[in-house]
Amino acid sequence: MRTRFVVPVGTRAWLRIFWDGPCGRLGYHNAMSLLGDDLVLASKKWGQVGDHLVLVGDHHAAAWPAACEDCGAVVPQDGRRQVFCRTLYGTPDGSWRGIPGPGDMYIADWYGCEERGGHCIHGWTNCDGRHLIVQLPGDAHHWWDVDGRASNCTLPNDTLHRCWVRHGDPAAERVHVDKKGRTCAAGAGSIASGNYHGFLHNGELTGC
Ligand SMILES: [Zn+2]
Ligand SMILES: [Zn+2]
Ligand SMILES: [Zn+2]
Ligand SMILES: [Zn+2]
Structure with a gap:
């Protein structure tokens, strides 16, 4: 998708x-x-x-x-x-307006991490306060906070890595999420939530 x-x-x-x-x-x-x-x-x-x-x-x-x-x-x-x-x-070009559904993603900038000097709700100390939220396919209508911490994070006390490493400006480029960068050993960059399990690769949510 x-x-x-x-x-x-x-x-x-x-x-x-x-x-x-x-x-x-x-x-x-x-x-x-x-x-x-x-x-x-x-x-x-x-x-x-x-x-x-x-x-x-x-x-x-x-x-x-x-x-x-x-x-x-x-x-x-x-x-x-x-x-x-x-x-x-809405889409930035104004062609669509509505309530986001599966495949839609947006920046959540209201957690206040930046105002707390980078101290994030997920335990990071280097958060810019702009979390990428992706609505996943599947029955549960779950949201994925790509900048969150995985439940199986192998470095739970570390404050600097990201369990998912994202590449690309979502406003301008296809977003790609993997483990290339400062990360932990949890998973391979995929997200499992409800009955969905897959990757965000080159702007596509894949099944696996
Ligand atoms: Zn944050
Ligand atoms: Zn009823
Ligand atoms: Zn981690
Ligand atoms: Zn799978």
């Missing part, structure tokens, strides 16, 4: 009602109706990868959803109501 570099361009918001299950994958019922997109970037300091909270548009005039989107159960009176927001991404 070919990767695609995307950047934050705004916020997409839904009216959401959720209530106790059992229901499907989430375990609770989830009803959503789209409010709309706002091409204004809110604060990125909310802690959740890619998610932040703003009010978008006139949600008082919009229709609340009537049924669970997973099982069709009718929304009860006491369901919890909220305006649910996610970061809206």
Whole structure:
């Protein structure tokens, strides 16, 4: 699968009602109706990868959803109501806008590693604060923080290497991830998450 570099361009918001299950994958019922997109970037300091909270548009005039989107159960009176927001991404050339899916990747720059003098959430002391996040193929919709630390890192106390070594500016070049550089002995540069296992080689997520 070919990767695609995307950047934050705004916020997409839904009216959401959720209530106790059992229901499907989430375990609770989830009803959503789209409010709309706002091409204004809110604060990125909310802690959740890619998610932040703003009010978008006139949600008082919009229709609340009537049924669970997973099982069709009718929304009860006491369901919890909220305006649910996610970061809206787009390709730099403006040809696509939406919520990232498998193969999409972006720079997460809100972990604050640079502001802490390079001290990273993953234990590095030389992080520039720009983590490359790749959404993986497979059922789990897992995100891969390429600049993170592998769970099987063989140098857990080292603060300078990278378990995955990435090459190429994602905004301009095909990204390639391998073990060529300052690294540990974990794996061969592949990522295993959910039911996906593969490599990011020359801009392609490969199966293996
Ligand atoms: Zn349901
Ligand atoms: Zn970092
Ligand atoms: Zn390592
Ligand atoms: Zn494999």
